[in-house]
Amino acid sequence: MDTIFAQATAAGKAGISVIRVSGPDALSSGLAFGVRLDPIDRKVSRLLDGDGALIDIAFLLSFKAGHSFTGEPVVEFHTHGSQVIVSRVLNRLSEAGFRPAEPGEFTRRALETGQLDLSQVEGLADLIDAETEEQRRQAVRVFDGALGGLVEEWRSKLVRAAALLEATIDFADEDVPENVFPEVQNLLVSVHGELESEAEGADVRERVRDGFEVAIVGAPNTGKSTLLNRLAGRDAAITSEHAGTTRDVIEVRMDLKGLPVTILDTAGLRDAKDDVERIGIDMGRKRASAADLRIYLLESIDEPVSPLSPDDIIVLSKADRHVDLSMPAVSGHTGLGMDDLVGRVATMLSDRVRSTGTATRARHAAALRDGVSWIGGVLERLSANDIDNVDILAEDVRAAIRALDMLVGRVDVETLLDEIFTSFCIGK
């Protein structure tokens, strides 16, 4: 196993920079700078170059195997945060025979040594990427091992159910506990219910990770773009901004009361004459109907509107020009009604994330649903007292266990790992 190194903090000027070395020979990395370290050590040391010249005065920390992030012996160099110092240290480590870490390699090693399970690795990635408070809350729960803990509980119940079924198969002629099926049924019913509710929440939690989409929809010139600009310019922090996939869908990503939200400004809906516009409108329609929520902007109360979902918000635009306000109105121009609108959107979305589940990815949801469907099938047959083919019942319970194993990465490791680690960058 190689000993690897990388800068753990962001590149650029800073108070300090941290360079991490991990692997069996980590401890000897100090020697490359003329510093002798004990397996558990912390000290301020003079880092010397190959020719004895001083590079920096730095703080060095060493962790022994089993007590570090990666589970391997680790040394951390806390240098002053100049990119020049960092490159000198990195070069020196390279000369000393250590290898630059590949993207995600530190985390990968943490997984390999069993410091983290797969869902924790995902939680960590999300935690590092978190931009809003809700994202942080959710990610840290997963990183803390909440999902792994749940899986362990479900798994042990399923293993118990499987064992009971197996006992009736392999010990048919012996003193088997009488009728095992009531207990099997109880175990399965409880796991089934929990998996189901966890899976239900997973979709919305995935939105917390990736962001909700809210589309502004309406006829041309209803003030959609003005509204978007107003939203973007308010106290809601803009975290990124880029043009949509077509010239007609503009996206603005923002933090709406702790929730990551992307506002879509779609092309005005009308019967377009030219092809390019028609394509734009179609595209906008598609994006809008896939969004989590739509804001319909109307010019007048009489304008016909058919919202896609009962949650969708309907407001009058150009509130500054209307006198009669028998329905909510908003003005992107003056900001009138903006607080109300933002409040309604935020409430609508945070209601959806209120559950405190821990499955946060489509992958989790898929595995959970897989489990639900296997267990559901078994329960169906049990309640119909269709127990002649116990071998098939047992096989379905095994399949449910395998589905859960996928969640924490106990099976099919290689493919999963490749997928997960390609999305990592160096040093994490």
Place this chain on the structure above:
Amino acid sequence: MKHSHYDVVVIGGGHAGVEAAHAAARMGVRTALVTLTRDSIGVMSCNPAIGGLGKGHLVREIDAMDGVMGRVADRSGIQFRLLNRRKGPAVQGPRTQADRKLYKAAMLAETEEREGLDIVEGEVVDLRINKDRIDGVVLSDGAEITAPNVILTTGTFLRGLIHIGDERIPAGRMGDRPSVRLAERLDDLGLALGRLKTGTPPRLDGKTIDWGKLDRQAADPDPTLFSFLHDKPFARQISCGITHTNCRTHEIIRANLAKSAMHRGQIEGVGPRYCPSIEDKITRFADKDSHQVFIEPEGLDSDIVYPNGISTSLPAIVQETYVRSMAGLENATILQAGYAIEYDYVDPRCLTRELQLKDLAGLFLAGQINGTTGYEEAAAQGLVAGLAAAHRALERERINFDRTTSYIGVMVDDLVTRGVTEPYRMFTSRAEFRLALRSDNADQRLTPFGRERGCVGDARWRSYAKKAAELSQLKTCLETTSVSSRVLAEAGVNVNVDGPKRTLFDALSISGTEFSQIASFLPEVNQYVDGRIVRQAEIDALYHHYVARQRKDVELLHKDEALRLPGDIDYVSLSGLSGELAAKLEKARPETIGQAGRIEGMTPAALSLLVAVIRKKEARDKAS
């Protein structure tokens, strides 16, 4: 001094030894079976029964490879019963009581008739070793047999020690001397040895049993045999008796526990949890006040009776008292006291999946010496070792039984990968591809494989080929005939009337469908096929979807099996491995990643570490 030469020498004439010798001889290599006496060939030292759950699968697989156990059991079977009749064909296990004498006679006849197989009477006292390979054996009279392949099947004879109460008798089984010199020779080889124990109940005189007081268990009215070549029993079928232990029995045993060899702590060997002695049953399940005891006659014209369920190491006098406390046994006399026997076994993790010692080329171990229990487990290993030794003699590539295609593969892989902590017995739950590895399709799984490898004879092959052709014709016809769901529903098939058109095979795969319900939709010529072929098609259809679904897992396993670990990995110095895992890996020295993954306590983390080791080696090999 006598001197002879063979390609393969098998030591031991028990179930492992005979099957090994036959397998090698079928492959056409010159084979010698060395046994103490001709008389001990085919002896059943314990329960006079063959088959059962998981075990019946093994016998079917042996038979599919044209082995002997299934045919001999059929010839001597006096009470055929298919276990788990109501629990799905995949987990049904054929079993029979066997007439000891018939079994022995049939096995001896098979063995004497086998071409290319010589029976040599004598005691092997030494192995001839030439550096890192074996080249023969030495008998106690000084005669030597040279052979590049030796299969050791010594059962419980390695330092065997019998316990009855506080009595201790060195013996391989009651009445036979243990093989002490051979055990010492194995010590020299530096193999990791462990100690196991097993037990046997007292044998009763059938004339002194009041059969009228016993419940009876009859043989199946439609017996299921072991061999694919047989369809009806050869011997008369009988019933077994059933009685029960009672509070008084338990009192007697409890009062005398201190006299039981197992409970006195004088036995160091580990016994099987799933075949507990009556002492164990009573202490471990203290709340039960009765256990079932099967009263099994040992033969049609034998007065010896085997009371299944009360194996013991209590003193003979106590055995008599508690036996007589049971209904029907009030006046029973004991012909031979029950006893516990402990013996050495070799840690099977020092073997390859061909059951060859990793460190001594040409020496194969099979049977109880590898820590297993049961005739069927022993015979199956014998088959593996016999074929492997013959392959080696013929300089052919290795023969590999696969977890995905046989129980034999599951067992061998379990043994050499995970070792044993108690005597290893086959269970259906050990096979993760259980729904595909059925006793009904053992021939489909293994006979073509065996034929290709050269151990399946012409008669067997002709019979199999005929069945396979008929089955395939029927299945093709079922797969190419489609009927609307409405019509199927009217015929009683459990489908939604508004569903799509279905093939008849699909209809047959729906739980509860029987061939008779759909036969009329087939062309006339296919309506009247052999009942056995029909039944086979029904079962194949029932599991069809499951087997198809598992194909992905099978591929995954094969992918892992293709990743071969270098033999020289120093696991202890691999950083990132826990000390416990490193020690386990060091012991098992797995041949593949797949195998490593099945070591107990293995983590995905450690596995990816091993994959990295392989990748690194590949990169190095490519570079150089």
